[in-house]
Amino acid sequence: MWVMPVTTNAQHDVPALLAPWLAQHPGVTVRVTVLDWESGWNKITAAAASRRGPDLLELGTTWMPAIAAMGGLEKLSAAQLAEVGNGAPYYPELWKTTQVFGQPGVYGLPWYADVRAAFYRTDVFRQAGVDPKQAFADWDSFHAALKKINGTTVAGKRIAALAYAGKNDWNVVHNLAPWIWNAGGDVLTADAKHSALSSPQALRAIDFYSSLAVEGLVPSNALEKDSDILEGAWVGGDYGVIFSGPWLMRRIFESPAGSVVRANFDVAPYPAGPHGHATFFGGSNLAIFKGSRHKAEAWDLVKYLGGKAPQVQLALVSSMMPARIDAANDPAWTSRHPVYAKLTAIAADGRAYPPIPAWGPLESVYTKHLGQLAELSSGIADKYSLPAVKALIADTVVEADKVLEEAN
Amino acid sequence: MSSLGVTVSTASGERTRRRRRFDAFPYLLLAPAALMMVIVNLVPIVQGFRMSMLKLNQYTLSQFMDAPYVGLRNYRGVLFDANNPVHSGMLGALRNTALYSLLVTVCAVAIGLGVALLLNRDFPGKALARTLLMLPWVVPTYVVGTLWGFMWQRDEGIVNHVLVDVLHLMDHKPFWLIGSNTFFAIVIPTVWRAWPVLMLIFLAALQAVPEELYEAARLDGANAWQRFVNITLPALKPVIVIQVMFQIIDNVYSYNIVAMMFGKGAGYPGEWGDLLMPLLTRQSFSYWRFGEGAAVSFVMMAVMLAFVAVWMKTFRRSMTDEA
Numbered sequence: 172m173w174v175m176p177v178t179t180n181a182q183h184d185v186p187a188l189l190a191p192w193l194a195q196h197p198g199v200t201v202r203v204t205v206l207d208w209e210s211g212w213n214k215i216t217a218a219a220a221s222r223r224g225p226d227l228l229e230l231g232t233t234w235m236p237a238i239a240a241m242g243g244l245e246k247l248s249a250a251q252l253a254e255v256g257n258g259a260p261y262y263p264e265l266w267k268t269t270q271v272f273g274q275p276g277v278y279g280l281p282w283y284a285d286v287r288a289a290f291y292r293t294d295v296f297r298q299a300g301v302d303p304k305q306a307f308a309d310w311d312s313f314h315a316a317l318k319k320i321n322g323t324t325v326a327g328k329r330i331a332a333l334a335y336a337g338k339n340d341w342n343v344v345h346n347l348a349p350w351i352w353n354a355g356g357d358v359l360t361a362d363a364k365h366s367a368l369s370s371p372q373a374l375r376a377i378d379f380y381s382s383l384a385v386e387g388l389v390p391s392n393a394l395e396k397d398s399d400i401l402e403g404a405w406v407g408g409d410y411g412v413i414f415s416g417p418w419l420m421r422r423i424f425e426s427p428a429g430s431v432v433r434a435n436f437d438v439a440p441y442p443a444g445p446h447g448h449a450t451f452f453g454g455s456n457l458a459i460f461k462g463s464r465h466k467a468e469a470w471d472l473v474k475y476l477g478g479k480a481p482q483v484q485l486a487l488v489s490s491m492m493p494a495r496i497d498a499a500n501d502p503a504w505t506s507r508h509p510v511y512a513k514l515t516a517i518a519a520d521g522r523a524y525p526p527i528p529a530w531g532p533l534e535s536v537y538t539k540h541l542g543q544l545a546e547l548s549s550g551i552a553d554k555y556s557l558p559a560v561k562a563l564i565a566d567t568v569v570e571a572d573k574v575l576e577e578a579n
Numbered sequence: 580m581s582s583l584g585v586t587v588s589t590a591s592g593e594r595t596r597r598r599r600r601f602d603a604f605p606y607l608l609l610a611p612a613a614l615m616m617v618i619v620n621l622v623p624i625v626q627g628f629r630m631s632m633l634k635l636n637q638y639t640l641s642q643f644m645d646a647p648y649v650g651l652r653n654y655r656g657v658l659f660d661a662n663n664p665v666h667s668g669m670l671g672a673l674r675n676t677a678l679y680s681l682l683v684t685v686c687a688v689a690i691g692l693g694v695a696l697l698l699n700r701d702f703p704g705k706a707l708a709r710t711l712l713m714l715p716w717v718v719p720t721y722v723v724g725t726l727w728g729f730m731w732q733r734d735e736g737i738v739n740h741v742l743v744d745v746l747h748l749m750d751h752k753p754f755w756l757i758g759s760n761t762f763f764a765i766v767i768p769t770v771w772r773a774w775p776v777l778m779l780i781f782l783a784a785l786q787a788v789p790e791e792l793y794e795a796a797r798l799d800g801a802n803a804w805q806r807f808v809n810i811t812l813p814a815l816k817p818v819i820v821i822q823v824m825f826q827i828i829d830n831v832y833s834y835n836i837v838a839m840m841f842g843k844g845a846g847y848p849g850e851w852g853d854l855l856m857p858l859l860t861r862q863s864f865s866y867w868r869f870g871e872g873a874a875v876s877f878v879m880m881a882v883m884l885a886f887v888a889v890w891m892k893t894f895r896r897s898m899t900d901e902a
Contacts, residue, residue, distance in 0.1 A: 219641070338842065339728075528638075542845075
């Protein structure tokens, strides 16, 4: 079984997760191999191409359609689907990621979820006299709140309003997508054949998002950092707001007991744009490898890990959200900290990318070009303007459509 | 006549015997190495060349070498099609790679040679100094990229702290990882890592220069500069010529420092930070255009082979020390 480092010690935690199942299957041995996110993709595609690999594997939600389209994954049968309620226990947006856009068939089960939300400092908002509920109500109120909290001094430390990463980061697209969706735009056209980034709605979102840096509400030095550094800096008390996922909770709890942030934080949904307040929904799925020689056992294990109790157990050791609705509402998860219940509520507005096989190349194109917004908005050469953004997006769309052309 | 006939016959017989005396033993000794060279070099090169003529992408990857044959289409696409995703940004990366290779090579060779000259004399702690100076070179390139990525940070990085807060050389802290300064952000760490090994090589070469030459020059009244130009440089020329060639090859194929400094492989370092290898990796592997990636690799290999051939021809006499 191949997994990603879902916990800080996956080599220990995943076998522990399997222990009850193994006790019921004394004749089965499961060898767990922990890949890493950087090299995992190459290893999995090589396995899919050669048909030599594990019996079952974890796949990022955006990876699954590509590997399925390569013929690397076993399609679930109608009987197997019936055993898991035809996906009804899972978040529908995540269930969508177990399929290939426009094609029949399901290739696995959602295992855990990555849901994004605004993590904010309650003490900073209080000091600036900003009501968080009002602040995250819509884009205008969010903008006004950021202006108000920017530069607030708490315990002698000057706080910058918002942090997001610029070009040197893997999360460029995930960070921007909810703003585009909430403006009524999308990352792809409805038929998933073309990029939709040049739509007026998407451009409006990109302009709004980038303008936060141009106005200095996102300090320009944040734009040269990656998400990991910024999350550490937020936990260290440098910023008022950061958009992040449930893994940040682990980082907060690992900070010193007397930490100001640990005692003064909360989460909120994305501020509503003209078309709602969707958030990015990702995570990982479990699938059976096409070349597996133990498909029955592999399915039994996938089904077990897709069940409520193992999902709750994984969520507790990993801080990633369960992919099952009942598990995400289980008191063991929601009562752990008030924030977990809020994340579950926010997940109701979770939205995943269309599960197209070409998502990987497309995301690389988007990451390359959208990361350049940081060059425009950093203020180095006073280059930021809407026409400059439009030109950048026009280049993005040309390259994205060329990549998508292969798939059509 | 008969004598001549005997002589001819004898000479022919000797040639035959010489042929028969062919000694296979050296070839047997070389065979394992030659076989390994074929396995690890020739086979992948031939396979790569075949790949460069296939439509090998995510939809045909499972067919691998049986993917559709497209002849030279991949080459045309990556070299001349402005809309080809692998071609996108290639001219900028080519410009950066040429400038980067030139600048890094010149700086690394100059610093390496300068420090070697300084170390080529006796002073207390010489061995320790030489060892310490080697430290940058023993740091792996991906660590160099990561470390300098932190050091270049505008507000928290040590570079701006030293330049602005300590030395007061600038009145504001510039960005190094955004904008045109990205070029210097990749050049400086590469030079920092490259010069120590050059220093060591030049130092070894300097120690082989006969001291008598310097003594004779001193007696003739030559000053330090004249001794350097007329004795040291000619003596080191074969080493310098070879090392410059190696440096240029290394720098054209540079990848780790750029990839690690700018998001550990994510995205794009920007107009002034992109080099050919990061571009190739990003826009062939991340875009799943393996056939076109193989085509670019072959173009690069051909260009570098041509460069090596021209270099070797130009400096052959210098390299063999016949000058």
